[in-house]
Amino acid sequence: MNIEEIRKVASPNVQIASQSHESKKLNLVAPEKSCDFSYAIKNDFPILKNQNIAYLDNGATTQKPVQVINAINEFYKKYNANPHRGAYRLSVEATEAYENTRAKVAKFINAKNAQEIIFSKNATESLNLLAYSYGMENLKKDDEIVISIMEHHSNLVPWQKVTKAIGAKLKYMYINNEFEISDKEIEEKITNKTKIVGITHVSNALGTINDVKKIIKYAHKKGAIVIVDASQSIPHMRIDVQDLDADFLIFSGHKMLAPLGVGVLYGKRELLNKMTPFLMGGDMIEYVYEQDTTFASLPNKFEAGTQNAEGVIGLGSAIDYIENLGYDTIQQIEKEVVDYAIDELSKLDYLELYVTPNRENHSSVISFNMKGVHPHDIASILDSNGVCVRSGNHCAQPLMRYLGIDSTCRASFNFYNTKEDVDRLINALNKAYNMFKKYIERN
Ligand SMILES: Cc1ncc(COP(=O)(O)O)c(C=O)c1O
Structure with missing residues (x-):
C-alpha cells in the first residue's frame, strides 16, 4: 500500500505525513477511524483482496503481503x-x-x-x-x-x-x-x-x-x-x-x-x-x-x-x-476491531467466551464455544459463510483439560481485519445457532 492509496481511503481525521525517508515509513498520526486503514491495508494482501473471506485464523498463520511475496x-x-x-x-x-x-x-x-x-x-x-x-x-x-x-x-x-x-x-x-x-x-x-x-x-x-x-x-x-x-x-x-x-x-x-x-x-x-x-x-x-x-x-x-x-x-x-506501518498503528487498529468483536460476541447469550475481563491484558485471540455444539461443526458452518476460524484444542490440551473442555472455536485477528469481518462472524454464528437451536434447547 503506498501513501497515495492510504490517502484515498483514510478518513479526514487521519493525517498522513509524506516523507522521503529511505524506508518509506508511513507516519500515521492518531487514526480516529482506524478501520479505514484496515480496508486499505487489505489491498496489500492478495488472498484478502481476491477472495471474499473474513480471515480470522491469524493465530495459526497470517496472510502474506505482496511486498513479502515480491521479496x-x-x-x-x-x-x-x-x-x-x-x-x-x-x-x-x-x-x-x-x-x-x-x-x-x-x-x-x-x-x-x-x-x-x-x-x-x-x-x-x-x-x-x-x-x-x-x-x-x-x-x-x-x-x-x-x-x-x-x-x-x-x-x-x-x-x-x-x-x-x-x-x-x-x-x-x-x-x-x-x-x-x-x-x-x-x-x-x-x-x-x-x-x-x-x-x-x-x-x-x-x-x-x-x-x-x-x-x-x-x-x-x-x-x-x-x-x-x-x-x-x-x-x-x-x-x-x-x-x-x-x-x-x-x-x-x-x-x-x-x-x-x-x-x-x-x-x-x-x-x-x-x-x-x-x-x-x-x-x-x-x-x-x-x-x-x-x-x-x-x-x-x-x-x-x-x-x-x-x-x-x-x-x-x-x-x-x-515497521513501516508501526506498532502504534497496528495496536490502534487491532484494539478497535478486537474490542468491537468482544462486545458483539458478548451479546450472544448462546456463546461461552474464554476471555480475560481485563482488556489491557488481552491480545487478539478470542476463544468461544456454542453451548452444546462441537466447535468443529461451528467452524464448518462459519467456513460455508466465508469466515475462517480455527477449532480444536489449539495444541494446548493440558489447558483445555484444566478448563474442563476439549476444544474451542478461536477467532484470531490481525491489523488487516475490519469490523466488517466481525459482523460476518456474528452473522454466521447467528445462522449456526438457528440451525442448532432446537437441538440445543432439547438438550
Ligand atoms: C504460542 C505458540 N507457541 C508455539 C507455536 C508453534 O509455532 P510453530 O508451529 O510455527 O512452530 C505456536 C503455534 O501456534 C504458538 O501459538
Whole structure:
C-alpha cells in the first residue's frame, strides 16, 4: 500500500505525513477511524483482496503481503544461491541478504548483537534446540522447570522429555478464573529449585497477555533463566529483549507476515556461547577430523545445513512492513476491531467466551464455544459463510483439560481485519445457532 492509496481511503481525521525517508515509513498520526486503514491495508494482501473471506485464523498463520511475496520472488529471480557456500557474486549477494536480515531481526527486538539471532525452522524447532542444547546440559536430578498451563505443546512436550530424561520435575503455573496467572501463583511455583521458566507472552488459546517482565524479574531473583515464547505477541506488540531481560526468546516468522518455515531463537550471547550445537552437519563446524569436530562460533554453530534463505529474506521484508506501518498503528487498529468483536460476541447469550475481563491484558485471540455444539461443526458452518476460524484444542490440551473442555472455536485477528469481518462472524454464528437451536434447547 503506498501513501497515495492510504490517502484515498483514510478518513479526514487521519493525517498522513509524506516523507522521503529511505524506508518509506508511513507516519500515521492518531487514526480516529482506524478501520479505514484496515480496508486499505487489505489491498496489500492478495488472498484478502481476491477472495471474499473474513480471515480470522491469524493465530495459526497470517496472510502474506505482496511486498513479502515480491521479496521471495526477487530472491529466486535475481540472486538465488546457497548463502555462505560460494565466493561467486550470486552466493555473496544471497549471503548479504541473509545476514542483513539477521541484523534487522536483532534491531527489531533490540538484541545487543546480531550473533544472538539464530534462524530456525519455526518456534517449535527453536524450543527443541533450547530443550536439547540448554535443558539437557544444564539440569540435574530434582531440579525444576516451571511453565504455565497455557503453553502451546511446543513449549511443553520438549520439557517433558528433558525432565523425564534427567529426573527433574516439570511444574505448572495455573490460571485463575480470569484466565490470568496471579502473582501468588508465580511466587509459589518459581523457587530456588527452579532452573528454567518457560512462559508464553500471549496465550494462543485465550489471548491472555502474561506479564513476562515481572516473571523474568522474579525468576532471576531465584536464579532461573527464562525462555519467552513470543509467537503470539510479536505480531501485535513491540518486543524489546533487553528491556524484558529475557534469556531466550523465540518466535515463528509465519505468524507475523513472513513465509512458512522460518523461525527465530534469540539468546543472550554468554548463554549461547556455552551451549553445544543441536543439529550437526554443514556450516556449523570449524574443523572436522576423522573422530572429532570443533564447532563454528555464533551464530553458525546453531545453523546446520542449507538454510531457508527465501524464508529469512521474506522475514526481513515482513519486518519492514510491520515497521513501516508501526506498532502504534497496528495496536490502534487491532484494539478497535478486537474490542468491537468482544462486545458483539458478548451479546450472544448462546456463546461461552474464554476471555480475560481485563482488556489491557488481552491480545487478539478470542476463544468461544456454542453451548452444546462441537466447535468443529461451528467452524464448518462459519467456513460455508466465508469466515475462517480455527477449532480444536489449539495444541494446548493440558489447558483445555484444566478448563474442563476439549476444544474451542478461536477467532484470531490481525491489523488487516475490519469490523466488517466481525459482523460476518456474528452473522454466521447467528445462522449456526438457528440451525442448532432446537437441538440445543432439547438438550
Ligand atoms: C504460542 C505458540 N507457541 C508455539 C507455536 C508453534 O509455532 P510453530 O508451529 O510455527 O512452530 C505456536 C503455534 O501456534 C504458538 O501459538
